[in-house]
Amino acid sequence: xxxxxxxxxxxxxxxxxxxxxxxxxxxxxxxxxxxxxxxxxxxxxxxxxxxxxxxxxxxxxxxxxxxxxxxxxxxxxxxxxxxxxxxxxxxxxxxxxxxxxxxxxxxxxxxxxxxxxxxxxxxxxxxxxxxxxxxxxxxxxxxxxxxxxxxxxxxxxxxxxxxxxxxxxxxxxxxxxxxxxxxxxxxxxxxxxxxxxxxxxxxxxxxxxxxxxxxxxxxxxxxxxxxxxxxxxxxxxxxxxxxxxxxxxxxxxxxxxxxxxxxxxxxxxxxxxxxxxxxxxxxxxxxxxxxxxxxxxxxxxxxxxxxxxxxxxxxxxxxxxxxxxxxxxxxxxxxxxxxxxxxxxxxxxxx
Amino acid sequence: xxxxxxxxxxxxxxxxxxxxxxxxxxxxxxxxxxxxxxxxxxxxxxxxxxxxxxxxxxxxxxxxxxxxxxxxxxxxxxxxxxxxxxxxxxxxxxxxxxxxxxxxxxxxxxxxxxxxxxxxxxxxxxxxxxxxxxxxxxxxxxxxxxxxxxxxxxxxxxxxxxxxxxxxxxxxxxxxxxxxxxxxxxxxxxxxxxxxxxxxxxxxxxxxxxxxxxxxxxxxxxxxxxxxxxxxxxxxxxxxxxxxxxxxxxxxxxxxxxxxxxxxxxxxxxxxxxxxxxxxxxxxxxxxxxxxxxxxxxxxxxxxxxxxxxxxxxxxxxxxxxxxxxxxxxxxxxxxxxxxxxxxxxxxxxxxxxxxxxxxxxxxxxxxxxxxxxxxxxxxxxxxxxxxxxxxxxxxxxxxxxxxxxxxxxxxxxxxxxxxxxxxxxxxxxxxxxxxxxxxxxxxxxxxxxxxxxxxxxxxxxxxxxxxxxxxxxxxxxxxxxxxxxxxxxxxxxxxxxxxxxxxxxxxxxxxxxxxxxxxxxxxxxxxxxxxxxxxxxxxxxxxx
Ligand code: SF4
Ligand code: SF4
Ligand code: FES
Numbered sequence: 001x002x003x004x005x006x007x008x009x010x011x012x013x014x015x016x017x018x019x020x021x022x023x024x025x026x027x028x029x030x031x032x033x034x035x036x037x038x039x040x041x042x043x044x045x046x047x048x049x050x051x052x053x054x055x056x057x058x059x060x061x062x063x064x065x066x067x068x069x070x071x072x073x074x075x076x077x078x079x080x081x082x083x084x085x086x087x088x089x090x091x092x093x094x095x096x097x098x099x100x101x102x103x104x105x106x107x108x109x110x111x112x113x114x115x116x117x118x119x120x121x122x123x124x125x126x127x128x129x130x131x132x133x134x135x136x137x138x139x140x141x142x143x144x145x146x147x148x149x150x151x152x153x154x155x156x157x158x159x160x161x162x163x164x165x166x167x168x169x170x171x172x173x174x175x176x177x178x179x180x181x182x183x184x185x186x187x188x189x190x191x192x193x194x195x196x197x198x199x200x201x202x203x204x205x206x207x208x209x210x211x212x213x214x215x216x217x218x219x220x221x222x223x224x225x226x227x228x229x230x231x232x233x234x235x236x237x238x239x240x241x242x243x244x245x246x247x248x249x250x251x252x253x254x255x256x257x258x259x260x261x262x263x264x265x266x267x268x269x270x271x272x273x274x275x276x277x278x279x280x281x282x283x284x285x286x287x288x289x290x291x292x293x294x295x296x297x298x299x300x301x302x303x304x305x306x307x308x309x310x311x312x313x314x315x316x317x318x319x320x321x322x323x324x325x326x327x328x329x330x331x332x333x334x335x336x337x338x339x340x341x342x343x344x345x346x347x348x349x350x351x
Numbered sequence: 352x353x354x355x356x357x358x359x360x361x362x363x364x365x366x367x368x369x370x371x372x373x374x375x376x377x378x379x380x381x382x383x384x385x386x387x388x389x390x391x392x393x394x395x396x397x398x399x400x401x402x403x404x405x406x407x408x409x410x411x412x413x414x415x416x417x418x419x420x421x422x423x424x425x426x427x428x429x430x431x432x433x434x435x436x437x438x439x440x441x442x443x444x445x446x447x448x449x450x451x452x453x454x455x456x457x458x459x460x461x462x463x464x465x466x467x468x469x470x471x472x473x474x475x476x477x478x479x480x481x482x483x484x485x486x487x488x489x490x491x492x493x494x495x496x497x498x499x500x501x502x503x504x505x506x507x508x509x510x511x512x513x514x515x516x517x518x519x520x521x522x523x524x525x526x527x528x529x530x531x532x533x534x535x536x537x538x539x540x541x542x543x544x545x546x547x548x549x550x551x552x553x554x555x556x557x558x559x560x561x562x563x564x565x566x567x568x569x570x571x572x573x574x575x576x577x578x579x580x581x582x583x584x585x586x587x588x589x590x591x592x593x594x595x596x597x598x599x600x601x602x603x604x605x606x607x608x609x610x611x612x613x614x615x616x617x618x619x620x621x622x623x624x625x626x627x628x629x630x631x632x633x634x635x636x637x638x639x640x641x642x643x644x645x646x647x648x649x650x651x652x653x654x655x656x657x658x659x660x661x662x663x664x665x666x667x668x669x670x671x672x673x674x675x676x677x678x679x680x681x682x683x684x685x686x687x688x689x690x691x692x693x694x695x696x697x698x699x700x701x702x703x704x705x706x707x708x709x710x711x712x713x714x715x716x717x718x719x720x721x722x723x724x725x726x727x728x729x730x731x732x733x734x735x736x737x738x739x740x741x742x743x744x745x746x747x748x749x750x751x752x753x754x755x756x757x758x759x760x761x762x763x764x765x766x767x768x769x770x771x772x773x774x775x776x777x778x779x780x781x782x783x784x785x786x787x788x789x790x791x792x793x794x795x796x797x798x799x800x801x802x803x804x805x806x807x808x809x810x811x812x813x814x815x816x817x818x819x820x821x822x823x824x825x826x827x828x829x830x831x832x833x834x835x836x837x838x839x840x841x842x843x844x845x846x847x848x849x850x851x852x853x854x855x856x857x858x859x860x861x862x863x864x865x866x867x868x869x870x871x872x873x874x875x876x877x878x879x880x881x882x883x884x885x886x887x888x889x890x891x892x893x894x895x896x
Contacts, residue, residue, distance in 0.1 A: 137799035161396035161419070191785060192803065193389065209799060222675035225662045227655040228788050230541030231368065231391045232664025237656055237675040244656055244676060254731055255368045255668060261389030262800060263788055270654070270796040271676065276637055277651035278680025288649065293681065293691065300606075300648050301695040303631045307604040313583065317593045317602050320554040321609030321685075322543035325660025325672055327708040328685040329545070329552035330560060330715070331700075332608055335689055338580035339696050343565050343587030344602070347546070347554040348610040 004070040013066045018042075019050060020061040023074060030074050031083065031115070033108055033201055034149035035062040038257060041154030045147070047086055047112065051076045058082055084116050092124040095144035096202075103203030105216035109147060110202075130182060138192045138208055138266050143182045145204040152183050152196035152205060160259060164189035165196060192262040198248055209266060213245035214238070223250055226264040227323065231255060233264050244268050304340065313341035320347045354517025355537060358525075359747075360754025362562075363547065365536030366500060367666045367733065367745045372398045374534040376496035380409040380431065380520070382504035384416055386785045388540050388665075392416065395502070405496075407489050409434065411780065412810075412852060413845040422489045426479040428780050428850060429767035429881045435519040436764065437475030438490040439467045439526055447494030449528030456757055457525050463759035470764075478764055494527055498534040505542060505782070518760040525757045531749040541665035543789065548663035551716065551734070556587030561716035577715060580698075597625035604631040608685060609652065613641040614790040615855070619863045620834050635688060638792050641858055652685050653678035660686070660705040667733045667744070669722050767881040771849075775831060775883035777815070778850045779865055787856040794856075807857035808841040811886070812848045816840060821888055828887045829853070834864035837889065851886060 003012045004019075006028055013022035023030050034045035043063035050061045053071035058079060061072075073079065090096075090109060098104045112118075133141035156165040168181035185196070197205040219238040226233040233256035238246040247265050251258035280296030281288040291299075307315055318336035320329050329347075336345040356362040371377065371394040384392040398404035399419045408420040409431070417423045426434050442448055443464060453460050472483035493499050501520050520537050529535040541547050553560040563570040571582045588596060590612065596602040598621065605626070612622050626632055626645050634646040637654045657678040663669050678684070683691075686705055693700040702708050706724045713720050718735040721743075726732060732743035747753065771778055786803035788794045795801050809829065811821075821827055823842045828835055829851070838853060846852050853862040866882050 137802050158397070158401065160393050161400055191385075191389070192799075220675075222673050223671070224655065224673045224675065225544070225664075225670045227544055227793070229388050230544055230546060230665035231388050232544060232662055232668060232670055233390050234670065239675045242676045255664060255666065256390045257369075259390045259393055262786060262803070263794060264390070267788070267794050267797045267800045268656070269798055270637075270793040271656050272679075273638070273796040275639070275796075276654075276679045276682065277639060277643075277649060278682055279651060280681070281639075281646075281649040281651075283647050293683075296648055296650060297688075297692050297695045300633050300650075300692060303647070304604050304606070304633075305696065307630060311603055315601065315603040316605070317588060317597075318606040319590055319593075319608065319610055319612070320549055320552075322541075322546040322549045323655075324545065324549070324609050324685050325658070325705065326545065326548040326552050326663060326669070326712065327660045327705040328608070328689065329549045329554045330708060330712050331686055331689040331693075331702070333553045333560070334578060335693050335696075335698070336606070337559075337582055338578050339693055339698055340606075341581075341583060343556050343583050343585060344593055345554060345587055346556050346590040346593065347549040348590060348612055348615055 002066070002068050004066055004068065004072060006072050007074055017066050018062055019052075019059070019064050019066050019070075019072055020048060022066040023061065023072075028074060030061045031112055032062055033112070033147065034151060036151045036154045036159075036199060039154035039158035041151060041158065044150050045086070047083055049079055049082050050074045051079050080116065083112070084118055087113055087116055087118045088121050090147050091118065091121040093127065094146065095123070095129075095142075101145065101203040102206050102211055103145075103216070107203055108201035133185065135187065136190070136192065136208075138262070139185075139194060139197055140206045140208045140211065141185065142204055142206070143184075145202050146182065147202055147204070148181070148183075149201060150183070151199040151201060155195040155199035156185075159199075160193050160195045162189060162191055162193065162195075164191070192266065193260065194262070194265040195259060198258065198260075207246055207266070209269070210238075210246040213243070214240040219245060226260070228263045228267065233260055235260060235264060237268070244271050308340065314344065316340040316342055317344035317346075320345060322347050354514040355521060355539065356562075357514070358518050358521035358754075358758050358760060359530075359537075359752050361747055362539070362550075363747065364538040364540070364666050365530065365747045366534065366538055367668075368394055370534040370745075371395050371500060371502075372402060372404075374398055374404050374496075374498055374500040376405045376407065376493050376499040378407045378409065378493060378499070378501045379416055380501065380503045381516075382502055382540055383410070383412070383414045383782055384502065384504075384540070386415070387504060387542060387783050389785065391540060391665075395419070405492055407492060411847060411850060412782075422485060422492065424479075424481045424485055424489055425847060426481050428778050430479040430764065431516050432519050432762055433470060433475050433478040433764035434481060434486070435516075435523055436467050436470035436762070437472055437479070437481075437486045438493065439463075439523055440470045440475075441472060441487050441490035442494040442523075442526055443467065445491065445494065447491070448526050452528030452530075453525065456530075456752065457759055458756040459759040459761075462761045463522055466761040466763060493523075496527075496529075498532060499524075499527065499529050500534055501529075501537045502540055503538070504540045515760070515762045515765075519762050521757070522759055522762075525759060530752070530757070531746065533746065536746070536748070539665070542783075544664070545662040547665055547667065548661070548669075551663055551719070552712070556589055559715070560712065561718055574715065577711075594622055594625040597629055600628065603629060605629055606633045606635075607642060607646075608635045608689075609637075611636075611640040611642045611790040611792060613645070614858045614861055614863065618833050618866060619861050635685060636792075637682070638796075640790065640792055650688055651678075651680065651682040652688065653682050657682075658684035658686070658705070660684075661709065661727070663734070667735075669719065669727065669732055669734060669736075671724070671727050769832075769882045771883040775885050776849070777884050777886055779829070779831065779862070779882050779884040780846075780850060780852050781855045781862040781866060782852060784854045784856065787854065789856065790858065791856050807838050807854060807859070807862075809838045809886075810841050810843050810846045810852040812846050812850070813842050813844065814848045815851075815886075816842045819886065819888055826889055828889055829865065829884050830887070831865040831882055831884045833866075836861060836864050851884065 049058035130143035234250040721736040
């Protein structure tokens with residue numbers, strides 16, 4: 001039986017679990033910043049440190065295996081002091097003014113600073129402004145907000161396996177990056193999937209098309225299925241005032257486990273394109289004119305009926321759509337089979 | 352699809368996407384996975400870099416997945432059958448076949464073996480251009496794996512021999528016992544988000560919902576009772592046949608919902624001419640597409656974000672679509688338009704919501720019977736899911752093939768429908784680019800995404816471009832026996848000498864103005880993948896620049 005003492009309570013754990021995993025299984029929250037489960041990325045930021053009896057220093061819960069008989073304290077005063085100190089360092093080493101930040105309300109650093117009561121930290125004297133990468137139409141990278149957690153690097157190399165944000169150190173060596181390192185993207189390899197943006201815990205990486213469209217708490221999230229390829233990724237549509245302002249992947253569910261590609265994540269503008277069809281159109285003398293539904297459907301029904309009466313059901317055909325829903329495909333073939341009276345029904349993409 | 356249904360009894364993907372991570376060996380053939388199915392490709396790539404899977408890429412083009420591959424077999428376009436026969440030849444010769452599996456679960460092995468006997472690696476090298484040694488290496492890798500998965504897409508099906516190509520892949524997997532277990536099987540990756548669902552729902556001329564044949568009297572009786580209407584007993588026309596029938600006046604009225612065949616279908620001149628001849632064309636779509644522009648009546652539809660419903664993904668997973676915003680103007684969801692139209696036509700339909708339609712689908716389609724909107728709120732389900740307490744089916748053919756025994760098919764190599772000759776000396780293949788989707792009605796309107804690949808580019812090998820003295824970015828004229836287009840050249844090693852590649856997304860340089868509508872006799876899929884073309888330098892380059 002594997003068990004340990006967590007905050008004075010005896011808990012069991014599975015062999016191979018980390019202290020973090022064991023604690024989470026039992027509903028005890030330990031804060032994390034760099035930990036990215038999907039890529040087994042951990043041990044960089046030390047926000048998750050805990051006090052383990054007998055250890056000569058605080059240990060990162062995300063990277064420390066749970067041990068039989070361990071006595072662990074997740075929120076001792078020593079732990080809280082350490083976390084506070086780490087947070088102060090992070091704030092001092094960046095440009096963290098939430099008032100001007102798109103991630104306001106959806107930022108791990110902001111949440112932790114609030115939770116741990118960190119106050120009035122000034123920017124470090126001699127802080128050198130870091131670059132802002134505005135080179136692509138989809139992603140904005142402001143390294144002044146970067147907390148050097150490496151999650152974007154792990155997301156790019158180990159989740160999407162695009163290898164476009166180089167590791168500063170050997171592959172996943174669980175140590176903090178070298179001084180001066182920034183997670184800069186190599187645009188010869190980048191395919192703009194935006195996995196890095198989704199992984200970033202702060203406002204350093206942002207969806208450019210969503211900038212200024214909505215504050216995080218003003219949106220509603222609606223879960224749906226991607227309209228593009230047959231993978232059927234699960235996505236959140238972030239909606240404000242009847243507009244889709246952003247799309248993100250639904251974490252931890254199949255088939256995509258939070259991942260999206262460039263089309264799924266950034267290909268939503270067509271929904272609100274100005275040239276969407278908004279009324280039925282009837283062609284007269286070679287040109288379209290707008291019409292109401294009653295007129296248009298009446299014309300469609302009568303013309304199809306006339307053709308059927310004159311030439312038989314086999315003179316009609318219907319093509320259904322690989323982009324319509326199951327329900328709509330079902331109705332389309334039912335209409336052709338029972339209304340037209342023929343099996344001349346097919347769809348365009350035969351794979 | 353047709354090929355797999357013949358061999359196994361079901362045309363759907365046999366296994367699931369997440370299993371790709373755990374395969375020992377993966378064969379990716381005729382699928383530019385990172386481009387066409389990017390997120391699915393991440394499972395393949397993770398399998399390779401994090402779990403040590405060995406990847407065999409079989410593709411005439413140097414696709415991005417080649418970077419992760421252990422072996423890349425670069426066959427001449429249209430020679431897949433010979434290559435697969437060559438792999439099987441070696442597997443049998445080196446005693447890597449799973450004889451117990453073959454004896455217990457398959458039939459017709461001897462016939463297949465006799466054909467394959469004639470495909471020594473040396474002979475296959477002559478046909479395919481792939482070195483004999485590489486064929487042997489790949490055969491050993493796949494043949495020795497405990498669990499191996501095959502993935503394919505249109506590169507396999509869009510040939511006149513597409514059905515045979517697919518059967519060959521089923522042969523290969525049966526030969527090695529790679530069925531009915533995790534991380535095995537033969538897996539067609541569907542290109543558009545709900546092709547699977549369109550087929551499941553009976554959007555095919557020969558089957559009713561759930562792949563129940565229209566020619567089967569008991570099936571028809573069941574549907575006639577459910578729909579309270581008589582049904583035609585004859586198999587209908589496929590889209591391609593219907594276009595031909597329209598061209599010679601037998602089809603007079605067509606209703607197209609959400610498709611743009613003028614750009615997406617092979618031999619687009621033929622499609623346009625056919626649609627022009629119609630007495631009456633109705634197109635229901637979200638934009639005034641090239642096809643909608645030809646219609647007599649256009650009906651404005653809602654897009655995915657504006658309606659409720661379900662899509663079925665490539666691994667048979669039935670997933671919810673949810674309304675997030677209102678459709679523009681008077682646009683309505685396709686199901687609302689269809690219901691209203693049916694009622695004007697006197698059919699008396701009473702559907703009040705997609706959920707109500709789904710309830711009828713459950714009755715009509717046994718493999719969907721156990722799926723409900725309520726269950727989909729809490730769990731994710733893959734069909735077949737026949738009852739309300741069934742957990743769904745991630746892996747098909749466990750213990751037994753859907754058709755009973757797996758059917759080996761003896762298949763000989765045949766040359767593609769259209770071979771190169773003096774007048775048309777180069778081979779054209781078509782496909783996709785990452786940043787565009789289908790005919791660009793959606794991606795073409797997306798800022799940023801469209802900017803990544805705003806114009807069509809034809810890939811050409813440096814040896815060919817040097818010979819023709821054309822440079823990167825230059826416009827050339829490309830012609831086939833059916834038409835010609837002008838397109839920019841991109842000089843790249845990704846295609847081999849004598850082969851050019853044009854993405855099919857772009858209306859202004861429509862690859863399908865060149866392709867052949869010659870059909871696979873069974874699946875009726877046009878041969879988009881191979882045709883003969885000539886490429887000519889234009890006298891005044893850059894006119895369109
Ligand atoms: S950009 Fe974001 S995810 Fe990447 S290292 Fe910086 S804070 Fe972490
Ligand atoms: S996000 Fe990309 S991979 Fe996923 S379904 Fe959409 S198009 Fe396919
Ligand atoms: S979360 Fe554990 S070290 Fe960063």
